[in-house]
Amino acid sequence: MKIRKVFLNFEKEEKWLNEMAAKGMHFIGYTFCTYYFEKGEPGEYNYRIQLLDQAPDHSEVQEYLEFMKDSGVECVATYVRWAYFRKKSEEGTFEIYSDIESKIKHFKKIAWLMGSLALLNVFIALLNTMLSTISTYNLYFSFISWLTVLILLPITFGYIRRIKQLRREQEF
């Protein structure tokens, strides 16, 4: 089964995949905004999503994926630098990060990525706005870039808020 869906927040995406798994719909693949599922035993798997340090074909990431396999974790899909993992529920709980410090590091990595993409789009948008006197195409391009910035900024700030939240938890 195929479901088209867009997520701007990986925690919500992860929650949805786990809800689907609880209903016996197991996520098995991803292409742009499309999720593929396979019918199975309800609650057979727990899913986790992680932003990798590098692209999936990088040797260090390959080593990490190998290590995940040793720990009984299956990498179901990768998309750009995102990885979708699952582990059989009967093999115990599944958390990629077991302490707040490493959770914060993961969120920081995501916030950095989203923030730099937003900044990059600001530059492209400004450039195209300036060039719009030459061609109207540049004006259209600048609209697209401004729109991307408008989407990326709230995501970035959302993750920064989560980091602050986790830091507060850590203080107690």
Next chain:
Amino acid sequence: MGTNKDHIPLTEAIYYILLALHQPMHGYGIIQFVKEISQGRVELGPGTLYGAIKSLLEKGWIKPINLSKESRRKEYEITETGREIVELELSRLTELVTNGNKMIKEKRDDSEN
């Protein structure tokens, strides 16, 4: 350069990883070892462990072991610096436990008399 003391206290994860690596071990071995000696209380997440191994290697507290080419798993072992750090942490923890026991026992004895 700071002294070794600046790195104390260690997080629970780092402390247990360093304990585990007093013998050569690969990643999954560390997870199992830590789960066992903590009687199931501490279950290291693979992402947490991987990040910790990377930073421990950078600090030079652990080192990779050269294995034969057929072995695809990397093994690690604690270094001299690593040992010094664990010992510092152990004496800090011992102090905490000793003082805790002393105070709590005194209070208990007082209330019994």
